[in-house]
Amino acid sequence: xxxxxxxxxxxxxxxxxxxxxxxxxxxxxxxxxxxxxxxxxxxxxxxxxxxxxxxxxxxxxxxxxxxxxxxxxxxxxxxxxxxxxxxxxxxxxxxxxxxxxxxxxxxxxxxxxxxxxxxxxxxxxxxxxxxxxxxxxxxxxxxxxxxxxxxxxxxxxxxxxxxxxxxxxxxxxxxxxxxxxxxxxxxxxxxxxxxxxxxxxxxxxxxxxxxxxxxxxxxxxxxxxxxxxxxxxxxxxxxxxxxxxxxxxxxxxxxxxxxxxxxxxxxxxxxxxxxxxxxxxxxxxxxxxxxxxxxxxxxxxxxxxxxxxxxxxxxxxxxxxxxxxxxxxxxxxxxxxxxxxxxxxxxxxxxxxxxxxxxxxxxxxxxxxxxxxxxxxxxxxxxxxxxxxxxxxxxxxxxxxxxxxxxxxxxxxxxxxxx
Amino acid sequence: xxxxxxxxxxxxxxxxxxxxxxxxxxxxxxxxxxxxxxxxxxxxxxxxxxxxxxxxxxxxxxxxxxxxxxxxxxxxxxxxxxxxxxxxxxxxxxxxxxxxxxxxxxxxxxxxxxxxxxxxxxxxxxxxxxxxxxxxxxxxxxxxxxxxxxxxxxxxxxxxxxxxxxxxxxxxxxxxxxxxxxxxxxxxxxxxxxxxxxxxxxxxxxxxxxxxxxxxxxxxxxxxxxxxxxxxxxxxxxxxxxxxxxxxxxxxxxxxxxxxxxxxxxxxxxxxxxxxxxxxxxxxxxxxxxxxxxxxxxxxxxxxxxxxxxxxxxxxxxxxxxxxxxxxxxxxxxxxxxxxxxxxxxxxxxxxxxxxxxxxxxxxxxxx
Numbered sequence: 118x119x120x121x122x123x124x125x126x127x128x129x130x131x132x133x134x135x136x137x138x139x140x141x142x143x144x145x146x147x148x149x150x151x152x153x154x155x156x157x158x159x160x161x162x163x164x165x166x167x168x169x170x171x172x173x174x175x176x177x178x179x180x181x182x183x184x185x186x187x188x189x190x191x192x193x194x195x196x197x198x199x200x201x202x203x204x205x206x207x208x209x210x211x212x213x214x215x216x217x218x219x220x221x222x223x224x225x226x227x228x229x230x231x232x233x234x235x236x237x238x239x240x241x242x243x244x245x246x247x248x249x250x251x252x253x254x255x256x257x258x259x260x261x262x263x264x265x266x267x268x269x270x271x272x273x274x275x276x277x278x279x280x281x282x283x284x285x286x287x288x289x290x291x292x293x294x295x296x297x298x299x300x301x302x303x304x305x306x307x308x309x310x311x312x313x314x315x316x317x318x319x320x321x322x323x324x325x326x327x328x329x330x331x332x333x334x335x336x337x338x339x340x341x342x343x344x345x346x347x348x349x350x351x352x353x354x355x356x357x358x359x360x361x362x363x364x365x366x367x368x369x370x371x372x373x374x375x376x377x378x379x380x381x382x383x384x385x386x387x388x389x390x391x392x393x394x395x396x397x398x399x400x401x402x403x404x405x406x407x408x409x410x411x412x413x414x415x416x417x418x419x420x421x422x423x424x425x426x427x428x429x430x431x432x433x434x435x436x437x438x439x440x441x442x443x444x445x446x447x448x449x450x451x452x453x454x455x456x457x458x459x460x461x462x463x464x465x466x467x468x469x470x471x472x473x474x475x476x477x478x479x480x481x482x483x484x485x486x487x488x489x490x491x492x493x494x495x496x497x498x499x500x501x502x503x504x505x506x507x508x509x510x511x512x513x514x515x516x517x518x519x520x521x522x523x524x525x526x527x528x529x530x531x532x533x534x535x536x
Numbered sequence: 537x538x539x540x541x542x543x544x545x546x547x548x549x550x551x552x553x554x555x556x557x558x559x560x561x562x563x564x565x566x567x568x569x570x571x572x573x574x575x576x577x578x579x580x581x582x583x584x585x586x587x588x589x590x591x592x593x594x595x596x597x598x599x600x601x602x603x604x605x606x607x608x609x610x611x612x613x614x615x616x617x618x619x620x621x622x623x624x625x626x627x628x629x630x631x632x633x634x635x636x637x638x639x640x641x642x643x644x645x646x647x648x649x650x651x652x653x654x655x656x657x658x659x660x661x662x663x664x665x666x667x668x669x670x671x672x673x674x675x676x677x678x679x680x681x682x683x684x685x686x687x688x689x690x691x692x693x694x695x696x697x698x699x700x701x702x703x704x705x706x707x708x709x710x711x712x713x714x715x716x717x718x719x720x721x722x723x724x725x726x727x728x729x730x731x732x733x734x735x736x737x738x739x740x741x742x743x744x745x746x747x748x749x750x751x752x753x754x755x756x757x758x759x760x761x762x763x764x765x766x767x768x769x770x771x772x773x774x775x776x777x778x779x780x781x782x783x784x785x786x787x788x789x790x791x792x793x794x795x796x797x798x799x800x801x802x803x804x805x806x807x808x809x810x811x812x813x814x815x816x817x818x819x820x821x822x823x824x825x826x827x828x829x830x831x832x833x834x835x836x837x838x839x840x841x842x843x844x845x846x847x848x849x850x851x852x853x854x855x856x857x858x859x860x861x862x863x864x865x866x867x868x869x870x871x872x873x874x875x876x877x878x879x880x881x882x883x884x885x886x887x888x889x890x891x892x893x894x895x896x897x898x899x900x901x902x903x904x
Contacts, residue, residue, distance in 0.1 A: 430612060
């Protein structure tokens with residue numbers, strides 16, 4: 118036995134999973150930078166400029182200005198000139214012996230070059246309403262990334278649990294659970310999302326206005342009145358007749374209901390938050406279907422593996438077998454499908470926003486920004502920056518996500534030798 | 537009284553204990569559902585017994601019910617589709633658990649889990665896939681240890697190192713950090729045995745432990761099992777279809793066909809004088825080195841010869857699944873009319889049952 122060659126049993130330190138994939142590391146780096154920039158700049162993008170959040174602040178006279186480092190046409194230069202601080206304008210005009218109006222008309226020459234130093238700087242240009250694209254890209258990124266990641270988390274959680282439970286239960290329970298998935302698959306997903314989004318919206322509306330609650334309150338009050346008048350058991354029809362026959366009473370009751378159940382107040386920010394939450398639940402709620410199918414298949418094949426039987430033979434409980442022996446073997450497909458779900462969710466979000474049930478303007482998302490930018494590209498003058506930058510950011514993020522997914526898959530695969 | 541010969545929880549001396557079987561399978565029948573077709577009867581009326589320090593070889597062709605018998609000992613028959621129709625698996629638990637004699641075939645899951653691994657362990661045919669690929673060998677070994685023993689991580693690790701050392705894996709402490717794919721087939725099977733033995737079970741069910749290994753490793757593994765039997769008093773139920781393995785390493789042999797035991801005897805007696813035609817057929821198949829032949833004999837040639845099924849004495853005829861029952865024998869009871877009868881001392885043969893006389897239990901206590 119001693120004569121056996123000294124096989125190099127690898128230690129954990131030298132085989133660190135993170136060191137296995139360079140592209141994954143780069144992708145992770147890009148994602149971290151992107152997320153840090155988007156989420157870290159939230160205080161700045163949400164900061165108030167003249168009473169409006171920065172991402173929404175702008176005026177029509179600074180609309181469609183190219184990025185500061187790109188070339189400007191005459192019209193843009195004229196508009197930029199006009200935006201320079203009046204005191205600076207006056208002093209430069211005095212230096213060159215021109216009137217302020219004349220100076221603003223300067224697009225070439227020494228005066229124009231001097232004036233350019235005082236132009237407002239729009240790093241990525243401005244959109245058709247004169248809003249700074251840089252700020253909008255940043256906040257759009259946090260919306261898109263947030264929705265993508267949260268939707269992926271929802272779909273991973275539901276999909277994994279559902280699929281694994283179905284496969285683990287087996288037999289009739291499995292059949293019923295998977296038929297439910299098939300039915301949901303059969304329905305057009307956009308219908309589901311719209312239904313969920315609309316239902317969420319209605320719930321929110323009711324919570325704010327309390328119209329239905331007040332109606333119910335009025336009916337109960339009227340019913341009690343009838344009981345006091347000696348009516349033994351008034352039906353709904355009785356109550357309705359009472360209210361229809363005496364408009365004064367009804368108006369009085371409605372007025373009292375308004376006092377008892379006044380409409381609630383909800384700030385715009387809370388409303389936006391709940392809108393996003395509904396959207397998220399809607400997207401996450403339909404994207405777990407693929408996940409659950411994949412996981413079910415994996416669990417079905419894994420649970421027939423001899424090592425599961427071996428674990429049972431040493432006396433492990435079913436839950437332990439599931440958590441300790443099945444789940445780690447599922448990490449690969451879970452990670453791969455999660456990274457596929459993130460871009461899918463981002464794209465779905467932009468599609469829904471396009472339909473008007475997603476992120477509501479003026480709040481932007483990368484999808485919104487790109488679709489707005491697409492309509493700005495025309496034969497006469499293409500405002501290319503409006504399309505390029507949102508698409509670039511979206512593309513880079515999706516690519517980075519794919520690299521990270523691939524890297525994670527390699528890291529979790531013990532059979533993969535270190536390169 | 538139970539088939540084990542003693543009432544439960546009664547103190548018995550060590551000598552008496554050695555004379556009593558540890559595990560008794562009595563009239564076990566297991567069937568599997570096959571959709572709309574009739575249930576497949578995988579095992580039908582199997583009886584066998586296992587003593588301490590004994591290696592019982594269970595031989596038979598694929599599908600004869602060897603593995604199902606072993607799995608039902610641990611209650612590992614997948615249900616559904618499987619089901620234990622009747623019979624008992626009586627097991628005399630050690631003082632450690634103190635349950636006395638229990639019937640493993642009708643035991644609740646939590647108690648079964650206590651038995652699995654700690655009292656009765658099992659090793660499987662495929663060492664390639666019986667280990668979880670995402671954990672190191674050490675993780676899996678310590679998991680098995682900590683499921684049954686109240687020990688900390690460090691202690692479990694020490695036990696694991698000792699277990700790995702016992703099964704002859706060099707540098708056990710370093711090997712614990714390796715993943716299954718870094719082990720060769722023989723090392724994996726050793727690791728599986730180490731895992732099975734880490735909790736010091738009394739019975740080891742070895743389901744074709746050497747089938748997937750080459751002959752040199754096979755010999756090493758079997759010798760390892762012999763050593764463990766001698767030194768720790770381990771009882772081994774060795775499921776195999778290799779008669780060479782049987783002759784060299786087993787004390788007693790149980791030959792199975794179509795879910796029934798057809799012959800049961802000490803190894804020497806069985807090889808010297810096989811009585812059932814199927815056993816004779818199996819032995820006739822073994823090629824001999826000095827003999828020049830164009831083709832080898834098959835079991836089929838032997839069992840399709842009606843002359844082989846002559847009366848065996850006492851006017852009994854060997855049972856055979858494909859024959860009609862002789863006149864006067866009706867397969868009234870389940871078991872298809874097969875009865876295990878002690879035709880010679882300590883030599884049982886499956887014959888056609890012609891009376892309602894209950895079967896005698898085959899017991900072969902190890903010779904001291």
